[in-house]
Amino acid sequence: MSQAPTREVARRVFAREFNDASHTFKESEDERAPVYLLLPTGERANRVFLVGTLTEKEDVGEGDEYWRGRIVDPTGTFFVYAGQYQPEAASTLRDLEPPAYVAVVGKPRTYETDDGSVNVSVRPESITAVDSVTRDRWVVEAAQRTLERVAAFEDESNEYARMAREEYDLSVEEYRRMALAALEGLDESDELESDAGVDAPAEP
Amino acid sequence: MTDLHTHAEDIVAQFSDHLDLTVDEVEERLENLVNEYRVPVDEARRSVVNSYLDEAGLERDALGGGGNASVGLAEIDQDEQWLDVTAKVVELWEPRSDSVAQVGLLGDETGTTKFVAFETSDLPELDEGAVYRLENLVTDEYQGNFSVKLNRTTTITEVDEDIEVGDDAETVEGALVDIQSGSGLIKRCPEEDCTRVLQNGRCSEHGSVEGEFDLRIKGVLDDGEAVHEVIFDRESTEALTGTTLDEAKDMAMDALDTTVVADEMRIGTLGRYYRVSGPQFGRYVLVDEFERLSDPVDAEAALIEARSI
Numbered sequence: 190m191s192q193a194p195t196r197e198v199a200r201r202v203f204a205r206e207f208n209d210a211s212h213t214f215k216e217s218e219d220e221r222a223p224v225y226l227l228l229p230t231g232e233r234a235n236r237v238f239l240v241g242t243l244t245e246k247e248d249v250g251e252g253d254e255y256w257r258g259r260i261v262d263p264t265g266t267f268f269v270y271a272g273q274y275q276p277e278a279a280s281t282l283r284d285l286e287p288p289a290y291v292a293v294v295g296k297p298r299t300y301e302t303d304d305g306s307v308n309v310s311v312r313p314e315s316i317t318a319v320d321s322v323t324r325d326r327w328v329v330e331a332a333q334r335t336l337e338r339v340a341a342f343e344d345e346s347n348e349y350a351r352m353a354r355e356e357y358d359l360s361v362e363e364y365r366r367m368a369l370a371a372l373e374g375l376d377e378s379d380e381l382e383s384d385a386g387v388d389a390p391a392e393p
Numbered sequence: 394m395t396d397l398h399t400h401a402e403d404i405v406a407q408f409s410d411h412l413d414l415t416v417d418e419v420e421e422r423l424e425n426l427v428n429e430y431r432v433p434v435d436e437a438r439r440s441v442v443n444s445y446l447d448e449a450g451l452e453r454d455a456l457g458g459g460g461n462a463s464v465g466l467a468e469i470d471q472d473e474q475w476l477d478v479t480a481k482v483v484e485l486w487e488p489r490s491d492s493v494a495q496v497g498l499l500g501d502e503t504g505t506t507k508f509v510a511f512e513t514s515d516l517p518e519l520d521e522g523a524v525y526r527l528e529n530l531v532t533d534e535y536q537g538n539f540s541v542k543l544n545r546t547t548t549i550t551e552v553d554e555d556i557e558v559g560d561d562a563e564t565v566e567g568a569l570v571d572i573q574s575g576s577g578l579i580k581r582c583p584e585e586d587c588t589r590v591l592q593n594g595r596c597s598e599h600g601s602v603e604g605e606f607d608l609r610i611k612g613v614l615d616d617g618e619a620v621h622e623v624i625f626d627r628e629s630t631e632a633l634t635g636t637t638l639d640e641a642k643d644m645a646m647d648a649l650d651t652t653v654v655a656d657e658m659r660i661g662t663l664g665r666y667y668r669v670s671g672p673q674f675g676r677y678v679l680v681d682e683f684e685r686l687s688d689p690v691d692a693e694a695a696l697i698e699a700r701s702i
Contacts, residue, residue: 199570201617238568238615240664277656292664294570314571317664322687326666327568329695334617336702372699375692 199238199294201331202228203371204265206364207237211307212356213299226297226309229359230338231350237311239267240292240319240327246282256282258316260291263328263371268310269293278313285318292319292327328375332368339365397423399546400438403475403529404445407461411449435548461529467504467561469541472534476541481524481556487586495519499527499541504561505672507540509533514545526550538675563678565623566668566686567616576611577655578641580604608638610658611677614667623669623678633683634658 212227225233241262249257255272256279271278278295285291295313302308339361342350353359401420408414419441426437461475469476483505485497495510495518508530510516519525528548530541543549575590582589582596583605589596591604610625610633631637636644636657645651671681 196571196613196620196622198618198620199568199615236570238570238617238664277659281660292568294664315659315663317660317662319664320687322689323665325690325692326686329690329692330617332695332699333702336699340702369696369699372692372696375690376696379689379692 197223197235199236200228200232200234201327201334202234202237202239203331203335203364203367204239204241204260204262204267205367206230206264206335207267207297208265208309209357209359210234210297210309211299212352213297214352226299227349227352227356228338229353229357230335230361230364231342231347231353232338233349234297236294236296236314238292238294238327239311239331240290240324241267242324243282243285243287243289243291245287246285248283254279254283258282258291260293262331263374264367267293268308269295269313269316270298270310271313271316275313278316281316281318285316290319290321290324292317292323325375328371332372335364335368339368396434396545397427400434403546404438404442407442408445408449411451412445414445435550438548465503465559466499466501466506466541467559469506469532469539471532472539474532476530476532477526477528478530478541479524479526479552479556481558482519482521483558485519485521497521500558501556502559504559507538508543509540510543510547514543514547516543516545516547517549519549524552524554524556526552538673561672562670562681563673564668564670565614565616565621565678566666567614567621568664568666569612569662570615570620570664571613572655572659572663573611573613576609577658578638578645578651579607579609581607606638606642608636608641608654610634610662612662614669621678622676623671623680625680625683629680629683630658634661 206229209229210226213224214227215222215224223235225235228234239260239262241260243258244261245259247257249255250272253273255270258269260267260269271282293311293313294315295311298310298312300308300310341347342361344350397420398416400423401416404419405414405416422441423437426432426440427434461477463477466478466480478501480499480501483498483500485495488496492512493509494512494516497508498505499508529546530543533540533542580591581604582591582599582602584599584602587596587598589598591602594601594604596602608627608630610630612623612625614621614623625633627638641654644654644657666686667683668686669678669680669683671679
């Protein structure tokens with residue numbers, strides 16, 4: 190394959206599944222070969238796109254600024270770290286006032302803690318403030334992609350599913366339920382909003 | 394002559410379903426016409442094909458099977474497929490290599506595709522805007538994009554009709570996940586027909602030039618399955634960002650820095666979902682039309698669909 194390197198697709202994955210992942214791998218010996226995080230539903234992720242609510246931000250740097258953001262989706266929390274090598278993302282985190290809907294494009298990063306467990310975070314390429322419509326669209330998209338991965342998990346030709354079975358002891362059925370619950374949550378909040386529009390008394 | 398030999402092979406292939414021909418006998422007939430009677434190769438081929446059509450009791454159109462496919466230009470989906478088309482030369486481009494005689498865009502009712510004619514094929518030149526019957530083209534594939542190559546066996550006949558070239562716009566959608574360098578407020582080379590984007594005030598062809606301001610966005614739409622590179626020209630960039638070229642120049646002037654324009658654009662557009670359509674050139678979809686996907690999602694419909702996955 191002598192093709193120019195193609196851009197890695199940004200996977201859609203909910204926070205719970207993302208944080209359950211821990212295994213990373215390369216597909217070539219090349220030093221600059223992309224590093225992939227193995228998703229438990231059987232897909233490789235070198236880049237992710239997520240939209241959620243920034244609930245907290247904190248400069249955890251010693252000396253240099255190093256911003257940590259907590260971004261919440263219907264299933265859990267993404268941790269995003271941005272420092273001097275991600276100047277735009279860092280300055281966005283500095284300027285944003287939580288709570289706020291944000292969209293993040295970034296790379297998965299893993300970090301092994303002293304007790305041997307693996308923490309997963311996102312190193313952002315960009316963070317932008319978005320609206321609730323974009324956030325809802327992402328939840329639907331992430332649910333669909335998750336369900337598609339679960340549906341393809343038993344396919345014999347699915348090498349990343351095979352890898353996930355070897356590396357993780359996790360039930361993909363859990364992720365199916367999680368994705369459906371996320372959509373049910375959206376559906377319910379829809380109903381609440383439309384009910385509110387008709388019945389709720391006006392704010393005093 | 395190898396040339397005639399190739400024609401002979403093609404003809405044998407064309408009639409393989411109908412007649413039991415040998416390359417030698419076909420070549421001999423071609424040779425007779427070309428060398429003895431001084432008939433041009435194209436005409437000789439035509440005449441030989443016609444006589445075999447008679448022999449097989451076929452109409453010219455009936456040459457399917459072993460013959461060339463007739464496929465719409467925008468519908469080509471195979472590499473190394475032999476084609477006959479009637480097409481209009483929509484655009485001629487500047488060849489980038491000495492081995493290329495002509496390169497440009499051919500169009501028919503289904504849409505457009507790139508074509509290349511090589512110097513070694515020694516073919517008559519095609520004129521922009523003219524319509525031709527082109528027989529014996531071969532398709533080519535590069536990174537999923539198809540084009541057609543003219544070759545020395547290609548016959549070119551100008552036809553006296555116009556073709557309404559179809560619109561084969563690609564439509565892609567996804568989240569805008571990147572705005573690449575070379576976006577925002579840029580300068581283009583002012584030399585006639587150049588328009589290359591300047592790097593540090595230099596054109597790769599014309600060196601250091603004054604440069605004319607322009608706006609564009611080279612973006613990446615990503616739907617979680619595939620990435621699509623898209624280019625917004627000045628008009629669509631202005632519509633997308635709400636920033637006009639003049640406003641962008643003012644912003645850059647105030648900041649004494651042109652990169653603030655792209656930075657502003659990133660803040661206003663990254664992470665949102667868009668659907669764009671326009672012609673595909675190489676890796677890029679050139680945006681003619683776009684819309685922000687800002688309708689509220691139908692959670693109930695999504696849930697019904699999701700339960701069926």
